[in-house]
Amino acid sequence: MSPSDSSAGPAPRLSVVIATYNRLPLITRLLQQLAGQTLPPEDFEVVVVDDGSATDVKGPLLALKLPYTLRVEVQQNAGAAAARHRGVLAARGTTVLVTDDDMQVASDFLARHLTHHPPGSRNVVLGRISPDPEIGEMPLFERWYAHLNNRMAEELSVPGAKARGNHLYTGNVSFPRADYVGVGGFDKTLGQSEDVELGVRLEKAGCAFLFAPDAYVLHGSDHVSFEKWIRRAHRYGMFDTHVSVKHPDVKGVNPWRLFFETNLLSRPLLASAVVAPEASRKLTEAVVKASTVADKLGLTGAAFAGTSVAYGMEYLRGARTEAGGWRGVAKGVARYLQGRGNPQG
Incomplete structure (x- = not known):
């Protein structure tokens, strides 16, 4: 028993x-x-x-x-x-x-x-x-x-x-x-x-x-559900903003690190999600479709790269939403660039 x-x-x-x-x-x-x-x-x-x-x-x-x-x-x-x-x-x-x-x-x-x-x-x-x-x-x-x-x-x-x-x-x-x-x-x-x-x-x-x-x-x-996955990306961007405010000395929890740590070729797409969150959704959809095609063709590396970009775009939309405007975005980016305290990652 x-x-x-x-x-x-x-x-x-x-x-x-x-x-x-x-x-x-x-x-x-x-x-x-x-x-x-x-x-x-x-x-x-x-x-x-x-x-x-x-x-x-x-x-x-x-x-x-x-x-x-x-x-x-x-x-x-x-x-x-x-x-x-x-x-x-x-x-x-x-x-x-x-x-x-x-x-x-x-x-x-x-x-x-x-x-x-x-x-x-x-x-x-x-x-x-x-x-x-x-x-x-x-x-x-x-x-x-x-x-x-x-x-x-x-x-x-x-x-x-x-x-x-x-x-x-x-x-x-x-x-x-x-x-x-x-x-x-x-x-x-x-x-x-x-x-x-x-x-x-x-x-x-x-x-x-x-x-x-x-x-x-x-x-x-x-x-x-892909829809739930993409919503989760948005939520991570939102809540990582809270974590970053709570721990401004820890560079590794700042959501804006994603932009600076991403391949240079991907940054324009990530930037579009911040500058025009709604208008750029078509771009995200296009990246997702391209990733799906690459996956079906057996191009795993390209499929994963595209998935990372799609996730990053939605993640930064979440961070943009939680920042509440350009002043909030600027403060978050400044915290990252200052790199104060313990970098942690």
Whole structure:
């Protein structure tokens, strides 16, 4: 029988926190994979927070026969940041690992994370997010996202490379619970980029960031809507503006960095999205169509390059919207160009 929904007994070494929303089959798959871990089941617990799914999640999950303690929290839909925050506060382990409900994990996943948290350390461990073997069947924008994850992993794997706070992502990360609570946890007012903003505060508080390719997850996706993807790009631009205002000394969270770090040939298109946000949408649509054609022709590099431009245009539209006018844009660009304080990325 599973010790599900029990908090009796000594605190475990590790708490796994997973927010879920309308993904009962996927979260069930992950919980079953966690049942096969090499880490003894008494050494960890799993806290699932159902963020207002349309159908019952708690009942079916607690009916699973699992060897570890499982607790399921239920809340009205409030977003991933609020759900993960609730889960971390409910966690009893000294180390917390956050992952997503659509991930798959190897049997030594938890053990590998714990090896990077020796006694007395204050490490934030970023595990690798590797693409599902079926990545080729996914939409172009999801394959592009996997490409970005791989590129970042390669950059952080170079000898001497240093992971920073603005690299934090919630798909595969572990940290001391005390440090999370100490900095106040996720900023629940942020609809996107709450992970990056948390990472900045953890680094400012003295935590060390480590990239651990051995503690990997496999990421598939059930996202099939291009419209939702492009809206998410807009939201990232908006909320990164908030993060930049909150941390003006951190160059790596400034949304306008995207313009300056992009290939020179792409900058006119990005600029058009800022100068004429609505009129330039036809240009974005043309870039998307060209990327789709390139993808069908097997020109993967060109397809990814075009997808990056389309994303960047919508992202900067979001930043332009949140800036509230040219004065706000000028202030944001000036903050980037001044490059004050810690560049972080």
